[in-house]
Amino acid sequence: MSEATFAETLAAHGLALLKAKADCLQVNVGSLCNLSCGHCHLEARPGRTEVMDRATMDEVLALARRAPFASVDVTGGAPELNPDIAHLLLGLGPCAPRRIFRTNLLALEGRDDLLGLLADGGWGIGASLPAVNAAQVEGVRGAGVFQRSLEMLRVLNARGYGQGPGQGGRLELHLVSNPGGAFLPPAQGPATRAFRQALGRQGIAFDSLFVFANVPLGRFRSWLERSGNLEAYLGLLRQRFNPEVVCGLMCRSICSVGWDGRVYDCDFNQAAGLPCLTAEGETLHVRDGHGPEQGAAILVGEHCFACTAGSGFT
Secondary structure: OOOOOHHHHHHHOOOOOEOOOOOEEEEEOEOEOOOOOOOOOOOOEOOOOOEOOHHHHHHHHHHHHHOOOOEEEEEOOOHHHOOOHHHHHHHHHHHOOEEEEEEOOHHHOOOHHHHHHHHHOOOEEEEEOOOOOHHHHHHHHOOOHHHHHHHHHHHHHHOOEOOOHHHOOOEOEEEEEOOOOOOOOOOHHHHHHHHHHHHHOOOOOOOEEEEOOOOOOHHHHHHHHHHOOHHHHHHHHHHOEOHHHHHHOHHHOEEEEOOOOEEEOOHHHHHHOOEOEOOOOOEOEHHHOOOOOOOOEOOOOHHHHHHHEOOOOO
């Protein structure tokens, strides 16, 4: 007997995954990256040519100015490598009260100009740091990456990031951790305490930590297949399905725009090739001037089990 699909699993629990008000505009500016991380669902790496151009950025800005988003979220790849990233950041800055720029830390090295723009514009930083163990980080990202990541976190602290509102700081620094293999992450509370203790010994402060399961797409899925872990990992995700997190999933409130302007329910659906559709069945594009309609069914697939395992992507 075949395993239940994600849609069937939702139905079995009397659930439906529908779009709420899209109050976060997420912009993926391309798959070009300075790293080739083992857990990357988009297979971002050096040499990728999928990069958002200025014309598409202007279409994104037009949407952001028209729709009242509570937050904007710029991601990649490594968004630092997009040659027009400053144009996008300057345009998006006034469009939402909360602004997050995602980075793998190493792509910020030597980018004082960009760091100044981010700090002056009140952009928060979402920094990916898989672990606080050098071997684990370098197993995913390559030799020497761990210490360079710590140094970049110190640079961000010196710029005022992660110091907390009680210490005069206004710049948020959030860390994101993913497991290094075919297993689920620890609970967020214990993981946060471990990160604070380990990074505190290095003189590094941060505001919060988010721990997420790896999504079986892209480079991570390829590794699961090569290592013979795919079926076991998918089984683990199904086994840990948590119906209580469905109503709070991030995909319900995100309008995610890919590098070419196509609109998705989330960054994972972008990797899976599942764009949002118009009422006429056409692919929704940012130039259409609106995001997914409230109440529309969110496209789902096998990868969605990663977002509903344990504490989920909320």
